[in-house]
Amino acid sequence: MGGVFVKPITGVKGEIRVPGDKSISHRAALLGGMAFGETHVTDFLLGQDCLSTLKCLRELGVAWERQGTEVWLHGQGMDEWREPTNILDAGNSGTTFRLMLGVLAGSPFSVTLTGDDSLRSRPMRRVTEPLKQMGARILGRREGNLAPITMQGGYLQGQSFQTEVASAQVKSALLLAGLRAKGETSVQEPSRSRDHTERMLRGFGVEVHSSGNLVKLQGGGRLTGQEVSVPGDISSAAFFLVLGSLVEKGELLLPEVGINPTRTGIIDVLKAMGADIEFLKSSEICGEPRATLRVRPSHLKGIELGGDLIPRLIDEIPILALAASLAEGETVIRDASELRVKETDRIARVAEGLNALGAKIEELPDGMRIHGQRTLRGGEASSFGDHRLAMAWAVAGMLSQEGVSVENMTAADVSFPDFLEIIKKVVL
Numbered sequence: 068m069g070g071v072f073v074k075p076i077t078g079v080k081g082e083i084r085v086p087g088d089k090s091i092s093h094r095a096a097l098l099g100g101m102a103f104g105e106t107h108v109t110d111f112l113l114g115q116d117c118l119s120t121l122k123c124l125r126e127l128g129v130a131w132e133r134q135g136t137e138v139w140l141h142g143q144g145m146d147e148w149r150e151p152t153n154i155l156d157a158g159n160s161g162t163t164f165r166l167m168l169g170v171l172a173g174s175p176f177s178v179t180l181t182g183d184d185s186l187r188s189r190p191m192r193r194v195t196e197p198l199k200q201m202g203a204r205i206l207g208r209r210e211g212n213l214a215p216i217t218m219q220g221g222y223l224q225g226q227s228f229q230t231e232v233a234s235a236q237v238k239s240a241l242l243l244a245g246l247r248a249k250g251e252t253s254v255q256e257p258s259r260s261r262d263h264t265e266r267m268l269r270g271f272g273v274e275v276h277s278s279g280n281l282v283k284l285q286g287g288g289r290l291t292g293q294e295v296s297v298p299g300d301i302s303s304a305a306f307f308l309v310l311g312s313l314v315e316k317g318e319l320l321l322p323e324v325g326i327n328p329t330r331t332g333i334i335d336v337l338k339a340m341g342a343d344i345e346f347l348k349s350s351e352i353c354g355e356p357r358a359t360l361r362v363r364p365s366h367l368k369g370i371e372l373g374g375d376l377i378p379r380l381i382d383e384i385p386i387l388a389l390a391a392s393l394a395e396g397e398t399v400i401r402d403a404s405e406l407r408v409k410e411t412d413r414i415a416r417v418a419e420g421l422n423a424l425g426a427k428i429e430e431l432p433d434g435m436r437i438h439g440q441r442t443l444r445g446g447e448a449s450s451f452g453d454h455r456l457a458m459a460w461a462v463a464g465m466l467s468q469e470g471v472s473v474e475n476m477t478a479a480d481v482s483f484p485d486f487l488e489i490i491k492k493v494v495l
């Protein structure tokens with residue numbers, strides 16, 4: 068196998084400014100495009116996924132400019148959005164696809180959305196079915212479950228939904244559709260998913276009520292353009308939290324990382340495993356809390372996790388599985404079957420990938436059982452085009468005995484451009 072060879076290291080020292088939060092960047096672009104007036108976004112994530120959202124917006128008639136990580140969106144309200152003359156391509160991004168379906172459900176024109184091979188195999192019924200109940204007309208393969216999907220939006224009626232899975236993409240799609248529906252739209256989830264949409268809608272001037280796992284809003288809300296400062300992505304920081312915990316020496320500082328409680332499951336779990344992670348400077352900007360994180364080497368122990376914690380760390384499970392492989396004792400992850408419908412089947416690919424590097428992981432239907440061994444041999448691993456796997460394998464290489472050759476490392480650009488170059492700067 069070819070690929071990028073990542074060699075073992077013994078320590079890291081210094082400061083890493085992780086790129087902007089992916090979920091918040093998508094939402095800033097979408098709400099900015101829906102609002103009246105200018106929205107100025109700073110620290111926008113230049114990952115392929117968020118660039119897909121911006122590109123779709125342009126094809127829908129939304130004017131924007133970008134200089135580096137700064138984006139200006141010249142919103143004129145949704146009535147000015149126009150029917151795209153071509154198919155919209157969400158690339159690898161589930162968030163772009165599902166949120167866009169919600170936003171477009173109330174637009175009086177027809178639009179077809181598609182994505183890459185991975186996205187075209189991910190389930191969309193969870194969004195298309197409730198949107199149909201609100202009044203949207205939707206056609207797609209397997210009765211609207213698989214992209215390409217064509218939506219003929221129009222008149223929507225608000226509804227009360229109880230979702231089967233805790234998914235911020237589903238919740239957000241329904242709330243964004245609800246903004247343009249008649250009456251109230253509410254979403255009750257089995258566990259609480261990330262709440263960036265609710266927080267940002269409030270920032271743009273819309274009343275959103277949340278209590279427990281229930282969120283509701285009234286149709287007809289008007290969005291006003293805002294200043295949005297995007298915090299660093301905790302899902303990207305997670306790779307450094309694990310690396311900084313498991314190297315022999317050093318210390319990493321990660322400034323301005325988003326610490327919204329619906330996202331900090333990874334910190335809770337690593338700390339419970341024995342990690343030395345501290346919040347140094349905390350603040351709240353644009354309705355989202357952030358802090359400087361400090362991580363130092365420590366001895367990690369296995370843990371059991373599941374239930375409401377899972378949505379709070381769903382994207383961090385690949386890197387957490389690596390941490391657990393290098394911990395002492397057994398780790399069991401349950402209630403995480405959602406991992407099977409991400410960019411890849413992340414239960415199968417993580418177990419298979421880490422086992423090939425010398426780990427001992429048993430696949431479970433909804434998670435995995437990891438026998439921690441304190442060391443990892445190394446070898447070859449493919450990302451299969453999944454950004455989180457590419458980065459997990461690179462960190463595995465640094466923490467292994469023989470290094471790891473990572474096939475398709477460029478997949479990391481989806482959420483973290485220049486990942487390896489940035490790490491190189493802190494290697495001791």
Ligand SMILES: O=C(O)C1=C[C@@H](OP(=O)(O)O)[C@@H](O)[C@H](O)C1
Binds near residue numbers: 090233261381382
């Ligand atoms: O709303 C979002 O920004 C996201 C929600 C999560 O997906 P689900 O809603 O499918 O759980 C997460 O895995 C994804 O990376 C981003």
Ligand SMILES: C=C(OP(=O)(O)O)C(=O)O
Binds near residue numbers: 162163382410482
């Ligand atoms: C699942 C992810 O993203 P999305 O669903 O937007 O493709 C992810 O970033 O890990």
